[in-house]
Amino acid sequence: MRERYASAGVQNERTRLAWQRTLLSGLACALLVARVLASLWVSLALAIALLALATTAVMSWLVIERYRVNHNALVARRQLPDAKTPFLVTVLVALSVVGALAYLVLI
Amino acid sequence: MTAPTGEPADRRWPRSVYGEGTEPDPRFSPANERTFLAWIRTALGFVAAGVAVAELARIGSRLVGVEVRVAALVLAPHRFGQWRRRSVPVDRNERALRRGERLPSTFLLPVVTGVLVVVALIALLIVGLSR
Numbered sequence: 001m002r003e004r005y006a007s008a009g010v011q012n013e014r015t016r017l018a019w020q021r022t023l024l025s026g027l028a029c030a031l032l033v034a035r036v037l038a039s040l041w042v043s044l045a046l047a048i049a050l051l052a053l054a055t056t057a058v059m060s061w062l063v064i065e066r067y068r069v070n071h072n073a074l075v076a077r078r079q080l081p082d083a084k085t086p087f088l089v090t091v092l093v094a095l096s097v098v099g100a101l102a103y104l105v106l107i
Numbered sequence: 108m109t110a111p112t113g114e115p116a117d118r119r120w121p122r123s124v125y126g127e128g129t130e131p132d133p134r135f136s137p138a139n140e141r142t143f144l145a146w147i148r149t150a151l152g153f154v155a156a157g158v159a160v161a162e163l164a165r166i167g168s169r170l171v172g173v174e175v176r177v178a179a180l181v182l183a184p185h186r187f188g189q190w191r192r193r194s195v196p197v198d199r200n201e202r203a204l205r206r207g208e209r210l211p212s213t214f215l216l217p218v219v220t221g222v223l224v225v226v227a228l229i230a231l232l233i234v235g236l237s238r
Contacts, residue, residue, distance in 0.1 A: 011133070011134050011137045011138070012137065014137070014141065015137040015140055015141055015144075018140075018141040018144045018145070019144060021144070021148060022144045022147050022148050022151070025148045025151045025152070026151055028155070029151045029154050029155045029158075032155055032158055032159075033158055036158055036161075036162050070137070073133075074133055079117060079119065079130065080133060080136050080137075081119070082119030082120050082121075082125060083119075083120060083121060083124065083198075083201070084120055086140060086143055086144075089144075089147055090147070093147060093150055093151065093154075096154060097150075097154060100154055100157060100158060103158075103161070
């Protein structure tokens with residue numbers, strides 16, 4: 001058990017950091033969009049910014065949970081978590097792409 | 108590495124991945140996950156670039172506006188393609204890991220490079236035209 005955990009090195013921590021970088025990129029991207037929209041439609045820009053902040057907060061909590069589950073799984077030799085969280089991120093990015101395309105078509 | 112005994116039934120989603128092969132070395136799955144996240148960040152970079160380019164279209168002249176919009180429209184479907192294709196290779200990678208097979212290759216790297224070159228050329232053209 002301990003051996004397995006040690007051989008995993010700092011995988012779990014690196015993965016958590018990669019998640020945090022990704023969340024920060026997504027938040028920066030959404031805030032950029034909100035800033036650009038602010039000159040056209042203030043209330044929509046505000047809504048997007050607030051939604052982005054809320055989503056990032058929820059995702060951060062999920063990532064912390066995932067880190068904990070990973071850690072316990074590595075120590076206790078249980079199964080690692082599955083692909084639901086990556087899928088959620090994929091859906092979020094896809095939604096923002098649809099929004100960006102709508103913006104491009106409408107401007 | 109075989110699944111440890113005394114484990115509850117594997118209900119992990121998607122079954123097309125977790126129903127295959129045996130549990131890989133615990134180092135590999137997070138590595139696969141980090142690669143996925145790196146691609147997602149790249150896609151987000153494209154979104155930000157597309158927004159920035161579209162924003163430029165509103166401050167340039169009419170001709171520049173058209174050119175910039177073309178560049179933005181090149182960027183936009185591309186990042187959509189990135190999202191669509193990404194969800195497949197991650198599954199394929201994880202499944203290959205579980206089966207002990209070789210990892211699949213991706214066409215996406217030359218595609219990304221090609222799109223970046225095209226966008227850079229359009230940007231050069233715009234800078235040349237706006238002088």
